[in-house]
Amino acid sequence: xxxxxxxxxxxxxxxxxxxxxxxxxxxxxxxxxxxxxxxxxxxxxxxxxxxxxxxxxxxxxxxxxxxxxxxxxxxxxxxxxxxxxxxxxxxxxxxxxxxxxxxxxxxxxxxxxxxxxxxxxxxxxxxxxxxxxxxxxxxxxxxxxxxxxxxxxxxxxxxxxxxxxxxxxxxxxxxxxxxxxxxxxxxxxxxxxxxxxxxxxxxxxxxxxxxxxx
Ligand code: GAR
Numbered sequence: 241x242x243x244x245x246x247x248x249x250x251x252x253x254x255x256x257x258x259x260x261x262x263x264x265x266x267x268x269x270x271x272x273x274x275x276x277x278x279x280x281x282x283x284x285x286x287x288x289x290x291x292x293x294x295x296x297x298x299x300x301x302x303x304x305x306x307x308x309x310x311x312x313x314x315x316x317x318x319x320x321x322x323x324x325x326x327x328x329x330x331x332x333x334x335x336x337x338x339x340x341x342x343x344x345x346x347x348x349x350x351x352x353x354x355x356x357x358x359x360x361x362x363x364x365x366x367x368x369x370x371x372x373x374x375x376x377x378x379x380x381x382x383x384x385x386x387x388x389x390x391x392x393x394x395x396x397x398x399x400x401x402x403x404x405x406x407x408x409x410x411x412x413x414x415x416x417x418x419x420x421x422x423x424x425x426x427x428x429x430x431x432x433x434x435x436x437x438x439x440x441x442x443x444x445x446x447x448x449x450x451x452x453x454x
Pocket of ligand 1: 251254257330332360416
């Protein structure tokens with residue numbers, strides 16, 4: 241890897257995780273956000289990128305385009321940035337197996353649940369409906385099966401009886417902003433990799449919940 245890890249962030253919306261990563265990279269001389277790609281032209285994260293003078297691209301899905309066709313165009317847009325790391329930060333598209341396999345070990349995602357619980361959508365409401373007392377967020381390497389790649393790091397939050405989906409989402413979001421820049425930093429320092437389908441940090445294979453200190 242070159243001196244500075246070239247980080248490319250893919251978004252669909254607000255981009256608060258993008259912002260946390262931009263801010264984290266300001267303090268991390270080993271990583272640079274070199275570009276932001278959105279599938280939505282009105283994603284607020286694009287404005288955040290412009291404010292930080294980061295190059296942006298939009299890859300909008302055409303009507304009737306297949307997933308594989310879209311992903312081929314997305315790959316072209318990605319390749320222009322020659323990234324070392326692709327960070328999915330609220331990028332709300334399912335990616336084809338071929339696409340994911342092409343970036344194995346180089347693409348990470350943040351998912352608002354304690355995986356393997358609640359893959360897919362509406363995770364906060366599902367945690368409330370199940371009367372979970374603990375909920376949280378996971379950062380994981382991306383593999384073809386949705387939200388199922390090896391977990392790198394999780395953060396937990398309490399769930400209170402009076403919680404609404406919005407309040408719980410805010411609590412989780414705050415933790416997201418703490419853990420995602422940290423994982424980017426680990427990767428940029430060459431401390432983190434995916435080997436044989438497992439997340440490995442400092443040569444130690446991580447367990448199902450990722451890095452954990454008790
Ligand atoms: C985050 O909460 C992230 O965990 C979630 O989208 C939000 C994006 O927020 N991602 C997923 O649900 C992916 N399955 P942001 O645009 O403010 O970073």
